[in-house]
Each structure stands twice: as structure tokens, then as C-alpha cells.
Amino acid sequence: MVNGNCHQTSKYQCWGFQMNEQMWWRGAVIYQIYPRSFYDTNQDGIGDLPGIISKLDYIASLGIDAIWISPFFKSPMKDFGYDISDYRDIDPIFGTLADFDELVLKAHALGIKIMIDQVLSHTSDQHQWFIDSREDKTNDKADWYVWSDAKEDGTAPNNWLSIFGGSGWTWDPRRQQYYLHNFLTSQPDLNFHNPEVRQAVLDNIEFWLKRGVDGFRLDAINFCYHDAQLRDNPAKPKELRTSIGFDEKNPYAYQYHYYNNTQDENLGFMEDIRSLLNQYPGSVALGEISSEDSLKTMAEYTQGNTRLHMGYSFDLLTDNFSASYIKQVVESLEARVSDGWPCWSISNHDVERVVSRWGGFNSKDFAKMLFAMISSLRGSVCSYQGEELGLTEADIAFEDIQDPYGITFWPQFKGRDGCRTPHPWQHDAINAGFSDGKPWLPVASEHFAQAVDIQDEATDSVLNSYRNFNHWRKEQPALRYGDIKFIDTPEPILAFVRQYQGEQLLVCFNFSEQSQTVALSSLLAENANLNVLSGHKLTSATIVDGALQLPPFGCFYCKLGQQAKSLS
Ligand code: BGC
Secondary structure, three states: OOOOOOOEOOOOOOEOOOOOHHHOOOOOEEEEEOHHHOOOOOOOOOOOHHHHHHOHHHHHHOOOOEEEEOOOEEOOOOOOOOOOOEEEEEOOOOOOHHHHHHHHHHHHHOOOEEEEEEEOOEOOOOOHHHHHHOOOOOOOOOOOEOEEOOOOOOOOOOOOEOOOOOEOEEEEOOOOEEEEOOOOOOOOEEOOOOHHHHHHHHHHHHHHHHOOOOEEEEEOHHHOOOOOOOOOOOEOOHHHOOOOOOOOOOHHHHEOOOOOOOOOHHHHHHHHHHHHHHOOOOOEEEEEEOOOOHHHHHHHHHOOOOOOOEEEEOOOOOOOOOHHHHHHHHHHHHHHHOOOOEEEEOOOOOOOOHHHHOOOOOOHHHHHHHHHHHOOOOOEEEEEOOHHHOOOOOOOOHHHOOOHHHHHHOOOOOOOHHHOOOOOOOOOOHHHHOOOOOOOOOOOHHHHHHOHHHHHHOOOOHHHHHHHHHHHHHOOHHHHHOEEEEEOOOOOEEEEEEEEOOEEEEEEEEOOOOOEEEEHHHOEOOOOOEEEEOOOOOOEOEEEOOEEEEOOOOEEEEEEOOOEHHHO
16 A cells, blocks of 8 residues: 555445544644634734734634635735735735744744645736736736637627626726636736636745645635636526525526536646646645536545645535434435545535524524534534634624625625624623624624633533543544444434444434434344443533434543444
8 A cells, every 4th residue: 555545445344544644634624714813912903913913822722623714915906815916925914924924933833734725716906917817808817817809799609607696707998808706806816727827826835835734624625727719608597596605596507517617727727736736745735626516626626635635515515404304415425435535514704604504493402413413524623713612693784794795695695794703702892802803794793602711610601511522533544544334313313434454433313402212223233232431521421221322412432342233
């Protein structure tokens, strides 16, 4: 076996990779920080890098492996940092390059890896590349973006749409041409068919590798290339307009996005990124993927040791919450992923907070169980700030809405601000201790009671459960690295076995607010020996008369002396 080469040799055999330091990302918990809303040290109402530095002890206490910091680069902030005007500098609202270097140093000293966002598919319209490119058709950067003449009738070159509403094309009066933008009009798409663009983007990535980062979350990574022939996307039948992430409220759902993203050429670029990262051992790439079949794309993009290390999709960021749905998504990926590696996520800065999205159960155990569940699947995990507190979605009044996506689609869709409100640190402080200045988004009144200081003190808080679970999980190689096999169980039970180097762990969750009884015989082969594990300190099951009694949102972990039913 080649060191670091992961391959499955038989249906139930462990994944044959040997762990080493450089593979820290396998099974890692990556804590996502949305810096605007984490902690503000200069009282301008916007979180900053010194804020992250001052909270590093808190971050380390979570037992996570890495942090992914959403964009903090120079930006006009039309999409709150996902519109970058200088990839090699820090926006003054967030701090300085010296702050960043200090953050890397101090995080590393605490054993925390640093991953940063790279927005490659598009820049801000304020980026010098675009300012030059739009000047005329002959300048050095003329072909760096996706430009096209109007059709005979003056309309846009094709029917491609912007995710944030309207046509994907905007007319530029200087060039007398349209330019492409898959997102806001102020986020023009780079032309990856141009090798100079690819090299410039790789150089920007290397700038941060040299500064010591451990990895990248690659924004909208399947959007880099577009169809060079600019073919129209076909219409999608009405009954299918429910693709992940979009529904009928957004006409973006009316098309199959065969041509504006996920082009075959993108695979070659993934390989270029990997070759660069290989020169910086231990550095990783995690791609955000949203395509017509994201699980298939995830499998392709992470296959072998030549493309991205990990990918994540929006499949578990939808409203669907049931044991069968989770099983179907994970099994569907497993069937195609071969040696690729997923990173699961149930919450981030783009979707409604998970405890609200998945039923709004007013129970701490619900939040605890959700995190345990997502971090027990095969893969790594992205866990969004506030998930460790069990925060609910904030209701933002229209006057306070900042997200342009929400402003366009109001009132059917309120945008993404409800999951981006400031982190509550102190229950009795102004703005819950986030800032003394007026925060860029209001702190949700119900979040004060969930503040860090209160949860720190309560042994049964979501926060302490999150910490306990992460520390316990680190000692469970089957959970971090093992393969996964589901057991057929009826709703609301999700059960599976993780297996690594001969060790088997049976895992079972109750997805409901009612207690459930599950016969052990439906999970295990006869005479199986169980070693029930409780070190995770979650709401646990008990075994009574050959049956598991799972409390509401209860969890069950046990080591198996003999094979579970699925493996017999
Ligand atoms: C990011 C969004 C952003 C978009 C455009 C995404 O997928 O997560 O927050 O608006 O890319 O960059």
C-alpha cells in the first residue's frame, strides 16, 4: 500500500490508508468562523481577526481540529467578502496581514489548523483585473473574464441565470459586450479557459500557503469553467424544480445547469490545485460543490490522490430531515465515492440554522444529537459557529436585512442573515458581548440565554456536550476513519456500523421527540457481545430485555465483539 493512498479492497474491509500527520484532515472537525459575526475588538460592530485571536482558547476548548475562516480579504463587501478585490491583503475592517500571521502562529501553538476561503470562480468588479478587462477588447486582461457580444436582437448571449436573481449576464457600456456572473452583477466570472487566469489564481493560493495556512475551502469550485460554446441550459420540468438549494421561488431552479458550471475541464484544474498543494505537505483543499448531481461531482472531484482532498455539497443543508433521507444521501455517495472523502455539513453561513430548519424542536438534546450524528458519518465535518450552542435561526426585520439575495427575494425568501447574526458570548452584556458598537446585524434576543458564559457553567449544556463529544470522538478511530454500513431500521431510527482495522462500532440515533424501543435482534447478529460506550456523555440509551430504549433524540454507541447484522 502506498502511504496516504486510500483504497477499499473488499466490501467490508477497512479503508487501507495509513494515517500520518499529513492526513490530519481525515475525520477532522472543521469549525467554520464567519468573522464578521464572531467577535469584535474595535467596536465597529463587525467582528475581526484580532477577535478570533482573542477567542482562540474558546476555540481550542471545543476539541475541533481546524478552523475555516470565511473571507476576510479586501472587498467592497457586496456579498460580504465573497466578492474579493485583492486576494493578497486583509480588508481593513478585519485587520492586517500582521494580525493574520499572529493568528496562524497562535492557532498552531494550540494545535489548531487554519483553513481559509478561496473564491476562485469570480472576483469583485472592483478587482484590478476586472477594471482593466472591461476597459476595451484589446487590453492585457481582455480575455480574463467571460465576455460575449449581444445576440442580434440585443439580448444576452444565452439563457443562463444568476443564482441571486435575474440574468447571468450584465451589459457593459465600455466594451459594448455582456459579461457573465453566476452570482451578483458585482461578481464577474473569471475565464478559466485562459491559462493565464489559472496561473494567476494558483499564484494567489500559493501566497497563502507561504504564509503558513493548512488548507482552503474552495468556494463554488465547480463554477470555474463554463461551456466555451455558451450553449443554452435546457428547461427543467416543473415537477423537478426542487433541486438542492433552490426551489420554485427562484427561477434558477427552472433550468438544468449543464453548461454554466461543472464542465469536464474543471477536473484538470482540480489536479493543478492538488499538484501545488502537494508541494506544501499537509495542506488540504475542501471544495464546495453545487451541481445537478452534487454527490456524483463530489465523488469525481475527490477521487484518487490527484484532485481535491474533500468535498461538501448541500445535500444535508436542505429541509429534509429523516433517518431515511440521511441514509439515502450517504449511501448514494458511498456507492460512487470509491476512495474519495466527503466532508459533511448540516449548517453554514448560507442556510437556515439546522435546529430551526430541521423541525425547531425546543430541546437541547436535539442539537446535541444532530452534531453527534453528523460527526459519526464517514468523512470529515464542517461545523458552523453557533452550532456548538444550539443556536436557532434569527428572525430579521426587513429594515435590518443586509443580504442582497434576501433583499431580491423578500418576502418569499429572507436571505441568509438569520444564520449570520453575532455570536452570543455573555448573557448580560450589551449585544451579548459581541461588540459595544451597533452590530452589523442585530443579536437575536433569544440568543442571550444561549450565550457562551451560561453554557460554560451548565454541565448538560449543548456547548459542553459538543466539547465532550469531540474529545471522546478523537479516541474512536472507527468514527474518524472507518468505513460505514447502514442497517435497515424504520423511522425515526438511524443505525449504522463504522469499522476500522477490525474494530466495529454500532451507532444508533433516535430522530424523534418520543422515546423509541429497538429490538437488539434487529441490529445485531445473535450472541453479539456489546461493550456499550458512554464516554461521549450524550443522552444515551439503555438496554432492557434485549431491546434498546432510546430516549427522545437519544444516541447509542457500542463496540461489537461480534459482527452486527449488516455485516454478518
Ligand atoms: C458562498 C456564498 C457566496 C457565493 C458566491 C457560495 O457558495 O458560500 O456565501 O454568496 O458562494 O461567492
